Amino acid sequence: MPQLNCPQCSQVLEPSDVTCPKCGASLAVVTLLAEQHWLGRKRGGLGTGSLRPMSVEQLVPRLGDLLLAQGYITEAQLQEALARRAQGSGSRLLGQILMEMGAVTRETLDRVIARQILELQNALLQANRTLEQNVAERTAELEMALLKLTELNQLKSNIVTNISNELHTSLTHIKSYVTLLTEGELGQLAPAQQEALSATLDAVNRLEQSLEGLIAYAASARGEMTLNLRSVRITPFVDEVLQRVRPAAEQKGLRLDRRLNITQPIFLGDEEKLFWVLLQLLNNAIKFTPQGGSVMLNVSDEGHRVRFSVQDTGIGIPADRLEEIFEDFRRLDGSTTRHYTGTGLGLALVRRIVEAHGARIHVESQEGRGSTFSFAVPASAMPSA
Ligand SMILES: Nc1ncnc2c1ncn2[C@@H]1O[C@H](COP(=O)(O)OP(=O)(O)OP(=O)(O)O)[C@@H](O)[C@H]1O
Ligand SMILES: [Mg+2]
Structure with a gap:
């Protein structure tokens, strides 16, 4: 018979133990909790959000199923035990009823429960391993995404700076010529021409302001803002x-x-x-x-x-x-x-x-x-x- 350990503190157990001799935990309860955890994982994800509370009564029929599957009881005996339990207050354990019926011995019952604990313990270990692996994978993915985002942000702000600087240089030329023209330095202008040029100068000034804003934004996005x-x-x-x-x-x-x-x-x-x-x-x-x-x-x-x-x-x-x-x-x-x-x-x-x-x-x-x-x-x- 394989060795049994308490799912809570790993103490080695005897098949007849009902409570753990080391941590005193009720083996039925910790088994139930372990199973809940395992089922939560099975039901779709390891998140606690997927766990549904499970009562002791829900665990008992599972014991009946197990006894049935391993050939210790017949379907008729199981049905009878379930019926007897339903007639009573419902608080009696199925295993106890089966023993009273003489369908199983105490020893068989302990063996089956012990086996169940062992399986749950293995499932728990496996669940923990999968959880750790999932967490490690998600962390690596997040780190990679963060790195990519930082690179993209850097790239974006470099592009904005380069384009804005290019545009700004060309705009400075346009602005100087438009200013020369409006001030009459390159010859006298008709009033309509003067008006058109001053509207152009306004637009150039607005564009210049937007570009300066963009250049300042890109610098600040790179964390390069210095105050004077x-x-x-x-x-x-x-x-x-x-x-x-x-x-x-x-x-x-x-x-x-x-x-x-x-x-x-x-x-x-x-x-x-x-x-x-x-x-x-x-x-x-x-x-x-x-x-x-x-x-x-x-x-x-x-x-x-x-x-x-x-x-x-x-x-x-x-x-x-x-x-x-x-x-x-x-x-x-x-x-x-x-x-x-x-x-x-x-x-x-x-x-x-x-x-x-x-x-x-x-x-x-x-x-x-x-x-x-x-x-x-x-x-x-x-x-x-
Ligand atoms: N005084 C305001 N009254 C109403 N809405 C405003 C006012 N100031 C800003 N907003 C709203 O906030 C938005 C963002 O303002 P923000 O100054 O960042 O951009 P913008 O004026 O649209 O463009 P930009 O300033 O880059 O030329 C505006 O588009 C507008 O919807
Ligand atoms: Mg604005």
């Missing part, structure tokens, strides 16, 4: 940004105001990058606010920080999509009839720049009512020389 921290005077900084976006606001018939509520005139940050951030937020506010609305740039003290916020009375953003808008290339206007231009990179980069300053970008919005985007950077004591 300086003390910056708030009022001239804010006025310059507003001056840059005023033509677009006027063209759309929007009010553009600023409200400064500050006692600290200086903030600490990367002036160029935060200028770009405010430009993006204001451009979005203008873009997504219908004619007749207003856009406001507020700056206020917040302890030792200065909060910049851009508020509009535009189309707003649904509450459940407020997180999405900061994802790379994400635009909410996904319909085929695109009302608004853009690449969907503005806010992704805005978030990276703001977070690089140790701050968070905050957004509040109500559909049809408007949105407010804000962030706070440290106030600074001294202006940089």
